[in-house]
Amino acid sequence: MDTALDTHLAHAALEAASAAAPYLRAHVRQGTSFDTKHDFHDPVTIHDKAVEAALHHLLGVAVPGSHVLGEETGETVLTAAAHPARPEVAPEPTSSRWCQAVDALDGLADRVRWIVDPIDGTSNFACGMPWFCTSIGVELDGQRVAGAIVAPMLREAWVADSTRAWYEDGQGNVRELDAKGATSEREAVLICYYPGPSLFGPDPHTVAERFARIVHAHQSTRRTGASALDLAHVASGWLGGMMGFSFGPWDMAAGTHIVEVAGGSIEDVDPEGVLPHGLRPVILAAGAGLDLATAREVMGEVVADLSSR
Numbered sequence: 001m002d003t004a005l006d007t008h009l010a011h012a013a014l015e016a017a018s019a020a021a022p023y024l025r026a027h028v029r030q031g032t033s034f035d036t037k038h039d040f041h042d043p044v045t046i047h048d049k050a051v052e053a054a055l056h057h058l059l060g061v062a063v064p065g066s067h068v069l070g071e072e073t074g075e076t077v078l079t080a081a082a083h084p085a086r087p088e089v090a091p092e093p094t095s096s097r098w099c100q101a102v103d104a105l106d107g108l109a110d111r112v113r114w115i116v117d118p119i120d121g122t123s124n125f126a127c128g129m130p131w132f133c134t135s136i137g138v139e140l141d142g143q144r145v146a147g148a149i150v151a152p153m154l155r156e157a158w159v160a161d162s163t164r165a166w167y168e169d170g171q172g173n174v175r176e177l178d179a180k181g182a183t184s185e186r187e188a189v190l191i192c193y194y195p196g197p198s199l200f201g202p203d204p205h206t207v208a209e210r211f212a213r214i215v216h217a218h219q220s221t222r223r224t225g226a227s228a229l230d231l232a233h234v235a236s237g238w239l240g241g242m243m244g245f246s247f248g249p250w251d252m253a254a255g256t257h258i259v260e261v262a263g264g265s266i267e268d269v270d271p272e273g274v275l276p277h278g279l280r281p282v283i284l285a286a287g288a289g290l291d292l293a294t295a296r297e298v299m300g301e302v303v304a305d306l307s308s309r
Contacts, residue, residue: 006138006161008101009112010146012062013136013254014159014168015098019058019090020051020134021152024119028153029128045126048072051118051134054086059116059136061092062102065109070116071250077110113139115253115279120149121226130154135228137253137278144278147254149232158232158258165235165262179264180288181237182219188240188290190218191230196246199302210298214243217294231255234285235262241286243295245302249279256285263288267296271306282306 027047052072059068060078069075076082085092092098105112114136119125121132130153138146149158155170158177165177182188192214195207215221218240224230227247233239235258256266256278264287268280275281284299286292 004104005108005140006145007164008104009138009140010148010159010161011097012059012101012105013114013138013146013148014150014157015093015095015101016055016058016062016090017134017136017148017150018157019093020054020118021150021155023047023054023089024051024125024132024134024152028125028130028132045119045122047125048119048122050086050089052116053083054090055114055116055118055134055136056083057085058090058092059114062098063105063108063112066112066114067110068114068116069249070118071248072118078114108140111141113142115139115250117228117248117250120228120251121224124225129225131224131226131229133226133229133232135250135254137250137257139253144253144257147257149228149254149258151229151232158235160235160258160261163261165258167236177235177237177258177262178288179235179237179259179262182240182287182290184290185217185240185292185294186219188218188287188292189220189222190214190240190292190295191224191227191234191242191244192221192295193223193227193242193244193246194298194302196244199245210301213294214298227251228255231259231285234264234287235259237262237287239287240290241284241292241295243284243292243299245282245299245306247281247283249275252279252283256283259285265290267299269299269303271303 269282270280
């Protein structure tokens with residue numbers, strides 16, 4: 001593929017996500033109220049909706065007629081009439097790389113699909129915790145080619161095109177990403193979203209035994225609540241891996257791409273057999289060269305349980 005195009009798509013995603021960061025920083029600890037979606041474990045705030053609407057406008061400016069799959073609004077075609085500007089939430093960028101991207105991407109239209117999570121880690125955001133981010137994955141002609149993850153409170157960003165993954169901090173420093181870190185389970189910190197509310201089932205003793213195996217195999221386990229940001233840290237070589245079972249495509253699209261371009265590995269499963277690699281709800285991400293055998297074994301057992309339901 002044309003490397004220039006995927007780089008411009010990565011830049012457009014990064015600039016759009018970064019444009020919303022000041023708004024999110026301003027509202028994160030302002031007593032945010034929230035509604036719930038599927039159940040009370042799945043909150044959504046007015047800021048999720050505001051940021052997604054603002055990103056729809058910016059991404060539509062970058063590629064008019066492109067498609068977007070968003071966590072809050074589903075899939076739609078981006079047009080100026082349907083998606084007005086929200087400068088109070090995310091003003092249009094003025095950087096040279098944004099302007100160059102807009103020029104280079106002219107005419108791509110529906111060849112591009114953006115996969116957007118306006119606030120990954122909504123529960124964290126709503127209670128004032130800094131571990132949340134904006135995540136934008138990008139497909140060109142049906143293939144994932146770019147992704148950007150911006151953490152407003154950390155003032156950090158992780159980005160990839162199809163061949164290069166890099167990190168940017170708030171001081172203008174840029175470095176290449178390398179997912180090589182821990183070399184064994186015993187050295188690895190694993191972000192583990194097992195068991196979740198839907199996975200206890202009729203046999204909690206088996207669930208507890210599986211979780212105990214995971215805990216004993218790794219240096220430490222965590223459940224941080226923002227899967228895209230977890231994946232960014234795997235891509236950096238800071239975390240050994242991440243495992244979970246109920247993610248949406250918007251949770252995974254940018255982070256899985258960045259991990260793989262940075263040299264890490266993604267093993268994923270869709271029990272329904274619908275979603276492509278990188279967007280599936282069941283995932284085990286690992287740093288470069290790291291074999292997370294225990295987590296893989298548990299993942300296989302849980303997938304078998306899910307398939308038999």
